[in-house]
Amino acid sequence: MKTPAGLQALIDDGVIDAVLRPLKSGKEASVYVVRAGDEIRCAKVYKDMAQRSFQQRVQYQEGRKVRGSREARAIGKATKYGRKQQETAWKNTEVDALYQLRDAGVRVPEPHGYVHGVLVMELVADAEGSSAPRLGEVALSPAQARDYHRFLVRQIVKMLCTGLVHGDLSPYNVLVGADGPVVIDFPQVVSAAGNNAARTMLLRDVNNITAYLGTSAPELLDTWYGEEMWALFEAGDLHPDTELTGHFEHDESIPDIDGVRHAINDAREEALIRQQGRDAAAEAD
Numbered sequence: 001m002k003t004p005a006g007l008q009a010l011i012d013d014g015v016i017d018a019v020l021r022p023l024k025s026g027k028e029a030s031v032y033v034v035r036a037g038d039e040i041r042c043a044k045v046y047k048d049m050a051q052r053s054f055q056q057r058v059q060y061q062e063g064r065k066v067r068g069s070r071e072a073r074a075i076g077k078a079t080k081y082g083r084k085q086q087e088t089a090w091k092n093t094e095v096d097a098l099y100q101l102r103d104a105g106v107r108v109p110e111p112h113g114y115v116h117g118v119l120v121m122e123l124v125a126d127a128e129g130s131s132a133p134r135l136g137e138v139a140l141s142p143a144q145a146r147d148y149h150r151f152l153v154r155q156i157v158k159m160l161c162t163g164l165v166h167g168d169l170s171p172y173n174v175l176v177g178a179d180g181p182v183v184i185d186f187p188q189v190v191s192a193a194g195n196n197a198a199r200t201m202l203l204r205d206v207n208n209i210t211a212y213l214g215t216s217a218p219e220l221l222d223t224w225y226g227e228e229m230w231a232l233f234e235a236g237d238l239h240p241d242t243e244l245t246g247h248f249e250h251d252e253s254i255p256d257i258d259g260v261r262h263a264i265n266d267a268r269e270e271a272l273i274r275q276q277g278r279d280a281a282a283e284a285d
Helices: 005-012 051-056 069-077 080-103 142-161 198-213 218-222 225-234 260-284
Strands: 018-025 029-036 039-046 111-115 118-122 174-177 180-183
Touching: 005 018, 005 029, 005 039, 005 118, 018 039, 080 111, 080 118, 142 180, 142 198, 142 218, 142 225, 198 218, 198 225
Parallel strands: none
Antiparallel strands: 018 029, 029 039, 039 118, 111 118, 174 180
8 A cells, every 4th residue: 555654764864664544544643564684563643643633631630740941841832833742642642651661560552662753562462363353343241341441440540550540431442352352542531639620520430431331331430440440549558469349338418510420320321221222122033
């Protein structure tokens, strides 16, 4: 295939040897399957974003550290240079998060370098060696759903213990590799301690995974792992190997101003309705 403009510099520098095929294209990046020596990897080419997109990112950027004082001032003033630095910082965040999470034992793609604004990383493959499907594209048995839920909750705990919240976790940014689920896409990752919306995002992350896997294993819908892990995190008692129960006693005297509880209940009720529909269809057959 014709080499995309964003990858030619990597070929010229010998970082990769060839571009094999496109893998995925989204609003913020295009991902390609590439060859580097004898290794098959993927390369994430970030797209330049408009000002409108920056405004949508504001909630994620709170609490992030900027690498230089000049860059921080420029971003604060929203100058042309500042917007460019903001774009660079957005991309760097995912790269930094991958290295940090990989070191912490979180199952994320192994990064192989960030060159000319392109992230080269592990190509997650399934048991047959093909590109791994997304979790939302895979039919699961109840046992598999329970195993995947247990594993992904543990990954979220490990992330939180490093001070990070994914911020946009769903069945569509989890890949099902040969060795199990792999969490991907981290440009919107937030600081657990520095972002006022971190709790809301964490609960949303856990709920998105629970609501989806709960369609295959409905008992998961009665668990409250997000609330439990956040309470332990706030108390300083959460560790990567902390055993969670999924139970949590809600203080009904304190109003939930975030509306998170209602959103969680709504999503879980929707998941139950979908499961009931599947059960009814199965009985009809």
